[in-house]
Amino acid sequence: MSRVVEVVAGTLIDRDGRFLLGSRPEGKPYAGYWEFPGGKIEPGEAPFAALKREFHEELGIDVEEATPWLTKVHVYEHSTVRLRFYRVWRWMGEFEMREGQTIAWQTPGELTVGPMLPANGAILKALELPSLLPITCAHEIGEEVILKRLAEAPPAAVLVREPGYTREALARFVVEVAARVRPAGGKVFVNADPAWLAGLPVDGVHLSEARLMAADSRPDFAWVGASIHGAESKAKAEALGVDYLLLGHVKATPTHPGAAPLGWDGFECRLADGCPLPVYALGGLAAADLPDAFAHGAQGVALMRGAWR
Numbered sequence: 001m002s003r004v005v006e007v008v009a010g011t012l013i014d015r016d017g018r019f020l021l022g023s024r025p026e027g028k029p030y031a032g033y034w035e036f037p038g039g040k041i042e043p044g045e046a047p048f049a050a051l052k053r054e055f056h057e058e059l060g061i062d063v064e065e066a067t068p069w070l071t072k073v074h075v076y077e078h079s080t081v082r083l084r085f086y087r088v089w090r091w092m093g094e095f096e097m098r099e100g101q102t103i104a105w106q107t108p109g110e111l112t113v114g115p116m117l118p119a120n121g122a123i124l125k126a127l128e129l130p131s132l133l134p135i136t137c138a139h140e141i142g143e144e145v146i147l148k149r150l151a152e153a154p155p156a157a158v159l160v161r162e163p164g165y166t167r168e169a170l171a172r173f174v175v176e177v178a179a180r181v182r183p184a185g186g187k188v189f190v191n192a193d194p195a196w197l198a199g200l201p202v203d204g205v206h207l208s209e210a211r212l213m214a215a216d217s218r219p220d221f222a223w224v225g226a227s228i229h230g231a232e233s234k235a236k237a238e239a240l241g242v243d244y245l246l247l248g249h250v251k252a253t254p255t256h257p258g259a260a261p262l263g264w265d266g267f268e269c270r271l272a273d274g275c276p277l278p279v280y281a282l283g284g285l286a287a288a289d290l291p292d293a294f295a296h297g298a299q300g301v302a303l304m305r306g307a308w309r
């Protein structure tokens, strides 16, 4: 591979969950295409410093708080780039289009501008995913408490995981979950053999690490997630074109008694030099762990027992 061009780009997220795109100015490759503001890291420059500089140069604003997100290597005809995407949570100043570009605030899943730079597909999908992903555990605490909670406060997405359920019992529970979550716009993902989900009201299938490793193609669902523990399954998930990952366990959890937790450093380490897919941290975590999860590059936190207390 020729020299890799190191790039940072930032997703500004406002209070309503909208994000900012900019159009690429005339004279640059892919002029007129839409992108996340950002640009090339200068020699010796730290990525976050580059992000601050680029936002100042292109938009006249000061980035105050940002956390690392996806990292994607893309081969363009003109060069190979390593894009480090950040989520920008706080900034100061008024927008100035210093490169004559146009900007547009967009709602995840409802883009009104285009075309997007070709490397940005995964990040657009990641923007549709929430920070908190509850996982069902009706086999431990019963269905009633879970269905009640889903009805009271439907989440943006839920993962149904019920080991030990028969196909019929799982199908019945999935229908009940979907009836509470989908009318509010939430997504239902299910950890099961993809063949079990035919005809059920689901948005995606979640592959256990074993199913992921055995799969020879991406199951035919709008969303596909997978659980991973290391580099081999991470590479397989990328090759298969999975949309999100679960990685754990970060803290001690009854799901894996006796197995040493990764800790946050171990979590980040497993992602090596970043991951092109959004990764939820899993295992003994609560919503209060979100700041740590963001700081270590996670999409957010997946909650099993902690989601239903």
Ligand SMILES: Nc1nc2c([nH]c(=O)n2[C@@H]2O[C@H](COP(=O)(O)OP(=O)(O)OP(=O)(O)O)[C@@H](O)[C@H]2O)c(=O)[nH]1
Binding pocket: 007, 008, 009, 028, 029, 030, 034, 035, 036, 037, 038, 039, 040, 041, 054, 074, 076, 081, 083, 117, 118, 119, 120
């Ligand atoms: N800023 C930005 N660049 C992206 C994105 N996606 C993507 O593939 N790229 C690629 O990353 C590279 C970044 O370049 P840039 O043109 O923004 O760099 P720059 O601001 O430093 O511009 P300059 O080189 O004219 O000074 C380009 O090859 C661009 O195609 C994105 O979302 N935002």
Ligand SMILES: [Mg+2]
Binding pocket: 037, 038, 039, 040, 058
């Ligand atoms: Mg730029």
